[in-house]
Amino acid sequence: MGEEQIEAYLDQGLLASQALHGRPVLSICIAWLHQATAIPLLYCGLLLNAAFYAVLVLAFVATVSARWQPDATPDWDLQASSASAV
Numbered sequence: 001m002g003e004e005q006i007e008a009y010l011d012q013g014l015l016a017s018q019a020l021h022g023r024p025v026l027s028i029c030i031a032w033l034h035q036a037t038a039i040p041l042l043y044c045g046l047l048l049n050a051a052f053y054a055v056l057v058l059a060f061v062a063t064v065s066a067r068w069q070p071d072a073t074p075d076w077d078l079q080a081s082s083a084s085a086v
Helices: 002-014 014-020 025-037 041-066 078-085
Strands: none
Touching: 002 025, 002 078, 014 025, 014 078
């Protein structure tokens, strides 16, 4: 993804951006953020990437913490299965 794809969307619209790349979702999000805030395109891209990574990390932490709750017994707990076999 390059700046030319974002510029194509800003200048000529969705079809021009799709001509350069089949699914220009991130480019469109960067362009919308740029239009809404007047932040330079580079910083809009960095800001969106940081936000996406933050959401990814929060989802991972929530998943892991929900899995390791004291009341949840994992199916693959080797100690519990070996203790019951004895």
